[in-house]
Amino acid sequence: MLEQQLINGLTLGLIYALIAVGYTMVYGVIQLINFAHGEIYMLGAFFCVTFITAAGLPFYAAIFMAILCCILCGILLDIIAYRPLRKAPRLAALITAIGMSIFLQNVALMIWGSRSRPFPQTALPPFFREKALVLGDVSLTWLQLFIFAVAIIMMIGLYLTINKTRIGTAMRALAQNKTAASLMGINVNYVISFTFALGSAMGAVAGILVSVYYNTLYPTMGYTAGVKAFAAAVLGGIGSVPGAMVGGVVLGVAETLGAGYVSSLYRDGVAYAVMIAVIIFRPSGILGKSVIDKA
Amino acid sequence: MNIGKSLILLVVAAVLTYPLVPQSSDYIIHVMTLAMVYMILAMGLNIVPGFCGLLDLGYVGFYGIGAYTAGLLTIHYGLSFWVIVPLAALNGALWGALLGAPTLRLTGDYFAIVTFGFSELVVLFLTNEIWLTRGPLGLPGIQPITLNLTWLNDAWYFEFYDKTPNFYVVALLVGLVFFIMRRMEDSRLGRAWYAIREDPLAAASCGVNILNYKVIAFAISAAIGAVGGAFYARWSMFLSPDMFKFWESFLVLCMVVLGGLGNIKGALLGAVILVSLGEVLREVLSSLGLPPESRFMAYGLIMVLIMRFKPAGFFPAIASSGRSNPLLIDLQKRLAARNVPKEETRDAAT
Amino acid sequence: MTPLLEVNGISKRFGGILALTDVSFNVIEGEILGLIGPNGAGKTTMFNCIAGVYKPTSGDLVFTLGGKSQRINGRKPEKMTELGIARTFQNIRLFSALTVLDNVRIARHCRTTSNFFRSVLRTRFQRAEEKEIVDASMRWLDFVGLGHHALANASSLSYGDQRRLEIARALATEPKLLLLDEPAAGMNPKETRMLVDLIHAILDAGVTVMLIEHDMKLVMTICKRLVVLDHGTLIAEGGPKEVRENPQVIEAYLGRGAAHA
Structure with missing residues (x-):
């Protein structure tokens, strides 16, 4: 039983990690909690389903198109909402982020309605629900395996992008010191847009994977998932990409175990409690820097 | 007294006498009462982002704590509303201090997210601790507000089932909170908060203990939220966990932003405008066949646009820290007597 | 006589960088003490240690008030202010x-x-x-x-x-002790003259002044005593004349500063 819970938790945790890196990267470059990131994740799922049902695209093509749309949304979000406030007080930017989150969520509500809907099963490869591995009581479906593979490949891709490419170097430079980076000839706005694009792509994939895994999607799904992913980012140390990955997995496992062994009623509560506890007792997270407000 | 001021007084007087007019509509009294509940909340929330510059995303948590405190004390102990209000305020302040003390050391962003998590935990608690709150079924049968004056006259025992007396009770609370806010704003306390908002390091160098004053702000703000909740419980006579979801925090924050962060009168106007807008949108949206929740799209947009184009809110900061204080009026006279060019003092006064 | 403030072997480390290394000097009641040194010498770090913004990594700060001495390092800024140490900021923070x-x-x-x-x-x-x-x-x-x-x-x-x-x-x-961080920066000559008068008036009001300043003419005219920092260490201490003639100071600072003056 425990092993099964661990596997389920790991699946969930990898998805959280995919969302969490979006928060952490944006926080790293512009020190803003992008509350609307959860909405990008939600939009990923809805775009994908819409491409399947309305445009009749096959599953993988729909995923690709949904990712492109989310990247566009993420970049536009930054350009329209956040860029004009770069020099404004942080409170203004935070309030804008909350406002955009609510706005996007309700745009989705108006377009797709408030009811939750299932993921079109016919579009999925049929082997997804079959068991890939059975070891005693523990089983692993092809879908879970698919989620593991996608998440891990994307994480490795992200790691290589950040650490081995020119643009990744520019992102890290920006996270260190924006002024110095721009003096070194880095196009700050371009790099920020790229960061949003990268985060949005990861978020979109996470949204699609979740809606397939739980076979449901609804306009408010970004709200709880967003906060939990943020909790994961905090847990790992905000601003730290490996931290977000670790934090996501830890949180996913903790939540599944908490729901299984403590109380399923407090499933979401586990994430919030972990987050508050981490913020109070170790605000720098597992792999992050100190955030105590010195000033 | 100038024209603007007389006009405001006239409007306030007209609103306050409205329920006494025989043709008054119950619906309008209801909406006005609701608007006044939000006025209390908006004024209370304003302390944290407006005076101290910290984003509080979990204000509804304290509203809920106040409401359930009042509801449970009424049902189980039959306490009078007038005893419950201070108790609810104390309970709110207690939770505010408990949450604030460990988390207000952190940067503002972390604080925002902690408050959010807290209010979600409050809702989960209210939903799941069925032995105490009856969970999603809600808490029905809360007695209305009563006024027991039998010690003056044996016949003077009132139960406020009617809309009108409730209207006056909440108006009284709004007046009380407004009075407290104005007094705090123009005091050592208010100045310490402004200093923290403007520049924490300079504030500390002036001898302000930042953490203490943030916790005080958070606790007072929580207490006012709980007072709003206590009235709400006795007015609506029914509570359920759904009433205290994040949306409410967002709505109150939107009122504060609309009225201008740190602007007390602005928060009052923000509450009136958004409650009225909510009523209008509910009609309009349902006639368009859209779900009523989609009105939040408008609120989200309002917030984004205000932060972009009018970060100080729609209404100019009417008072910067107690211009009407006799001490300052006196000072202004003394300065004028020093033969300073007239323009300078006038500039300062506006 | 016990000094108002005794700075006793203060060191401050940021990660791998030693911003201050074992700095000791005294601030005597009723004087104007100048803290000078080239850019990055650790002057503002010293101020921040005294004002409670930074906690010194090692060493002691001893503040004496009304014959009572107390060790004050590591206290919070608001406590320092309460005690009688006030400061201004290099970049104005109103x-x-x-x-x-x-x-x-x-x-x-x-x-x-x-x-x-x-x-x-x-x-x-x-x-x-x-x-x-x-x-x-x-x-x-x-x-x-x-x-x-x-x-x-x-x-x-x-x-x-x-x-x-x-x-x-x-x-x-x-305050008993006022820390001024580059008070004349960006001022025109007339404003600087008014500042000199103001600093003398502050002294007359019974407040001891310690100031960081790059305007050498100003420092040399108003300070009776100077403390010179370079690369986080104290390299000289004494009257303006002594300091001006100290070869170490000339090498570290005035050699370059003299060209401007």
């Missing part, structure tokens, strides 16, 4: 959205006590205190020559006036 008067009134915070209940009830005590706050604030504003601007917005003041407002704000906390 409460710019507030009025000139409010900026100074806030500085009375640590010398007053009214709490929430007194403020709301506006008790007789609180009203008397508020009046005292306004009077004291006006006294200090007049002291620096800004009294007639009391009700203007702090951000509307000229640059030189903003610097003086910062000094008024610091003085309103009733």
Whole structure:
């Protein structure tokens, strides 16, 4: 039983990690909690389903198109909402982020309605629900395996992008010191847009994977998932990409175990409690820097 | 007294006498009462982002704590509303201090997210601790507000089932909170908060203990939220966990932003405008066949646009820290007597 | 006589960098002490240690007040202010959205006590205190020559006036020791002359002054004693003449500084 819970938790945790890196990267470059990131994740799922049902695209093509749309949304979000406030007080930017989150969520509500809907099963490869591995009581479906593979490949891709490419170097430079980076000839706005694009792509994939895994999607799904992913980012140390990955997995496992062994009623509560506890007792997270407000 | 001021007084007087007019509509009294509940909340929330510059995303948590405190004390102990209000305020302040003390050391962003998590935990608690709150079924049968004056006259025992007396009770609370806010704003306390908002390091160098004053702000703000909740419980006579979801925090924050962060009168106007807008949108949206929740799209947009184009809110900061204080009026006279060019003092006064 | 402030082997480390290494000197009551050194010498770090913004990695700060000495390193900024150490900032940090008067009134915070209940009830005590706050604030504003601007917005003041407002704000906390971080930076010659008069007036009011300044002419004329830092270590201490002739100082600092002067 425990092993099964661990596997389920790991699946969930990898998805959280995919969302969490979006928060952490944006926080790293512009020190803003992008509350609307959860909405990008939600939009990923809805775009994908819409491409399947309305445009009749096959599953993988729909995923690709949904990712492109989310990247566009993420970049536009930054350009329209956040860029004009770069020099404004942080409170203004935070309030804008909350406002955009609510706005996007309700745009989705108006377009797709408030009811939750299932993921079109016919579009999925049929082997997804079959068991890939059975070891005693523990089983692993092809879908879970698919989620593991996608998440891990994307994480490795992200790691290589950040650490081995020119643009990744520019992102890290920006996270260190924006002024110095721009003096070194880095196009700050371009790099920020790229960061949003990268985060949005990861978020979109996470949204699609979740809606397939739980076979449901609804306009408010970004709200709880967003906060939990943020909790994961905090847990790992905000601003730290490996931290977000670790934090996501830890949180996913903790939540599944908490729901299984403590109380399923407090499933979401586990994430919030972990987050508050981490913020109070170790605000720098597992792999992050100190955030105590010195000033 | 100038024209603007007389006009405001006239409007306030007209609103306050409205329920006494025989043709008054119950619906309008209801909406006005609701608007006044939000006025209390908006004024209370304003302390944290407006005076101290910290984003509080979990204000509804304290509203809920106040409401359930009042509801449970009424049902189980039959306490009078007038005893419950201070108790609810104390309970709110207690939770505010408990949450604030460990988390207000952190940067503002972390604080925002902690408050959010807290209010979600409050809702989960209210939903799941069925032995105490009856969970999603809600808490029905809360007695209305009563006024027991039998010690003056044996016949003077009132139960406020009617809309009108409730209207006056909440108006009284709004007046009380407004009075407290104005007094705090123009005091050592208010100045310490402004200093923290403007520049924490300079504030500390002036001898302000930042953490203490943030916790005080958070606790007072929580207490006012709980007072709003206590009235709400006795007015609506029914509570359920759904009433205290994040949306409410967002709505109150939107009122504060609309009225201008740190602007007390602005928060009052923000509450009136958004409650009225909510009523209008509910009609309009349902006639368009859209779900009523989609009105939040408008609120989200309002917030984004205000932060972009009018970060100080729609209404100019009417008072910067107690211009009407006799001490300052006196000072202004003394300065004028020093033969300073007239323009300078006038500039300062506006 | 015990010095007002004894800086005893202070070191401050940021990660791998030693910003201050074993710095010791005394601040004597009633003097103007200049803290000089080339850019990056650790002057502001020293100020921040004394003002409580940074906690020194090692060493002691001993503050003596009314014959009572106490070790004060690691105390919070607000505690330092309460104790009688006030400061201004290198980059002006006013409460710019507030009025000139409010900026100074806030500085009375640590010398007053009214709490929430007194403020709301506006008790007789609180009203008397508020009046005292306004009077004291006006006294200090007049002291620096800004009294007639009391009700203007702090951000509307000229640059030189903003610097003086910062000094008024610091003085309103009733310090024994005032730390001025480059008070003359960005001032024109006329404003600088007024500043010199102001610093002498502060001294006459019984406040000891310690200042960081790059304007060598100013430092040499008003400071009786100088402390020179370079790369976080103390390289010289003494009167202006001594310091000027110290070969180490010339090498580290005045060699380059003389070319400007």
